Amino acid sequence: MPARRLPDIAALEVVVAVGRLGSMGAAARDLGLSQQAVSSRVRAVEHELGVEIFIRSPAGVEPTENGRLVLEWANALVERAAEFVAGVDTLIGNRHATLVVAASMTVAEYLVPGWLTTLTSRTGARISVRPMNSAEVIETVRSGDADLGFVESPGETADLDAALVATDELYVVAAPGHRWSRTGSVSADELASTPLIQREPGSGTRITYEKALSELGLVAADPLIELRSVTAIRSSVLTSNGVTVLSRLSIADDIAAGRLVRIDVDGLSMVRPLRAVWTSHITVRGPARELLDVALASTT
Structure with a gap:
């Protein structure tokens, strides 16, 4: 049997929005589309998957039992697509980056974006963020492949200097x-x-x-x-x-x-503790110092 073709990611984004907001109209307003376009894309995904995702009523839409599962999987797929785009942007940025940051997954996903928004509003620094686990962050900073790291593991940070940025x-x-x-x-x-x-x-x-x-x-x-x-x-x-x-x-x-x-x-x-780490006996300067200051200020 031939493999099932992956639905269009943009169409899945529409389906996820309908499930999150509970109506075609609300999703249309949120996405800047017509309600007809939203309804058409939802029907197309249902037809392609062979699964009824929503029960329609004058009050809005309600996921079917199978639809709830499809929505969870679709949401995960949409999030992964966004991570893919961000990753490609990061690879492109790596060619010209003036600051390379290695960050553990939780810090990279939930704290670094806010810090970078604050930092880039102040400076024109180009920044590349590399998400990885805490052990990999320590090795990456130690090897000199990152200017600054953020870890979420307890215990010693080996031969690196560290500062607490949050708990x-x-x-x-x-x-x-x-x-x-x-x-x-x-x-x-x-x-x-x-x-x-x-x-x-x-x-x-x-x-x-x-x-x-x-x-x-x-x-x-x-x-x-x-x-x-x-x-x-x-x-x-x-x-x-x-x-x-x-x-x-x-x-x-x-x-x-x-x-x-x-x-x-x-x-x-x-x-x-959530900590910033950098090479011992080196003064943190330039964009790395500015990012560290932003991170420290966000928790005070």
């Missing part, structure tokens, strides 16, 4: 249908023995979680799945009724909207 907390979260979501809590012993959807080894999130358990004399079970991005983990949890550990920065909206449920774990503390 973060990890939450254990589950899909609403998971059995832990009904009670809202679980013991540390049961958590440790449960395979979770997790980041890869070297990730600050993974390191923090395993360190917090070790302080209670516990060892984390091997992961159910390992994924390298917050977006992929979130999507996997939602579609598989799973459990994970993620930064509050990345899931605050999901918790508020009821898409994810925070699970309390008695005695488990997962507060962690």
Whole structure:
């Protein structure tokens, strides 16, 4: 059987907007399109996939049972497409960058964009941001391939200088249908023995979680799945009724909207520092100093 053709990303963006806003008209206004164009693109995606995504009514639209899954997957695909475009822009920027920044995934996705907006409004510096896990950030800065790094893992930063720029907390979260979501809590012993959807080894999130358990004399079970991005983990949890550990920065909206449920774990503390790192005995100057100052000022 021939492979199913991938729907047009622009059309999927329209479908996601309709699902988020609850009506064709609201999506049309949000996207700057006619309502007819929005309706046409939604029908085209439904026809191409062979799945009815929405139930239409005078009051708006409501996702079907299958439609909810399609919307989750479509949202993840649209986000990945945006990351692809940003990545290509970064590659192009690398050719002329005056400041190369290595940043752990959570920092890169949820803090760096705001810092860069402030910085670029003040200077004309060209900046290249390279998202990676915390262990990779340390190696990249140590090797001289980045001028400044941001990590989210606890513990020593080897032979690098460091400055605290913020604090973060990890939450254990589950899909609403998971059995832990009904009670809202679980013991540390049961958590440790449960395979979770997790980041890869070297990730600050993974390191923090395993360190917090070790302080209670516990060892984390091997992961159910390992994924390298917050977006992929979130999507996997939602579609598989799973459990994970993620930064509050990345899931605050999901918790508020009821898409994810925070699970309390008695005695488990997962507060962690977010730090800037750079080569020891080197004075941070120019755009790197300006970015560091912006990051430090944002938490004071």
